[in-house]
Amino acid sequence: MPKHSSILELTNTLSVIDGIYYPQGDIPSDASSFLEGGGCKQRIRSLSPRSAGYYDWKMYELWIKELLDSLPANAVVVDAGCGDGRASHWILHNYPNLHVVAIDTNYEDLHRLLSDLQPTMRDRLTPICISVSELDMLGRIADALLCLEVLNVMDVPAGGYSGIASCLKIGGVAVVSTIAAESYVVHALLNHDFEQVQRLLHEGVYVDSVRGQNTHEFVVQFLTRSQRNDMRSMFGLELLRADSVSGVAALLIHSMNDAEADLEKAAVILDVDSWRHLNIPRVDVEWLSCSDSSI
């Protein structure tokens, strides 16, 4: 299948090393901890029932299908902040007529995505090493866009929304997910980390640490209610709908240590998850459409 002509035009303006396209530019500071940490490896981690992402993915699949099912052949889907390509990989396998532009600032994860694909599928993937805030560089190529769990790790999440708005075609739809504030609080409470709870409440950040070393600050609730209602004038984006992934199973199973975690307990927790009174969101999802080219 021939590549989308605008993608060919785009990639002609970039350098390519080992199958990954690069512009000239510095890596933004918000992405450097993922590079130092060897990538997010979310696709690989999500295969494990001990990972929170394993439980989110069932919902993500439904929403991605809803987003993509009506797209025409050769349509372009941008996976913004793709990591090792949990979504890109799935789309390439399930939608043989779509082209995926996968972008991330972490070239190691882009390599991981590319090298785990069968060679015939690589023709339908364009991996580009840029920031979500630089998506205007692509022009309006996206018939649909996914940005899953990325904005909340950016220093300036609003820059992510501007980037998304700049590369969506007019009428194109984006599904943007971010870690829900409730999820951070429950996670900290389950870890008995009361310092973290205080920081969340008073400073609006969650500090991730690995073996006592702080690795990343996650921005919690970065748009105020009025900004959320005003996405049109700020970014030219229309909020079509908001969803959330229930976090009960993911959060509770994730909090069990290896000795405690077994599939029987996980099954009980999954039953609890369907008990609607315990509705703790793990991931908030926004459906946005690009409404205006003049912004």
Ligand SMILES: C[S@@+](CC[C@H](N)C(=O)[O-])C[C@H]1O[C@@H](n2cnc3c(N)ncnc32)[C@H](O)[C@@H]1O
């Ligand atoms: C939690 S992972 C999510 C990966 C993927 N979207 C998924 O759901 O599996 C966050 C990703 O955002 C990337 N990232 C962080 N800041 C970025 C930026 N400014 N532009 C592009 N990607 C960025 C990281 O490298 C990492 O791969």
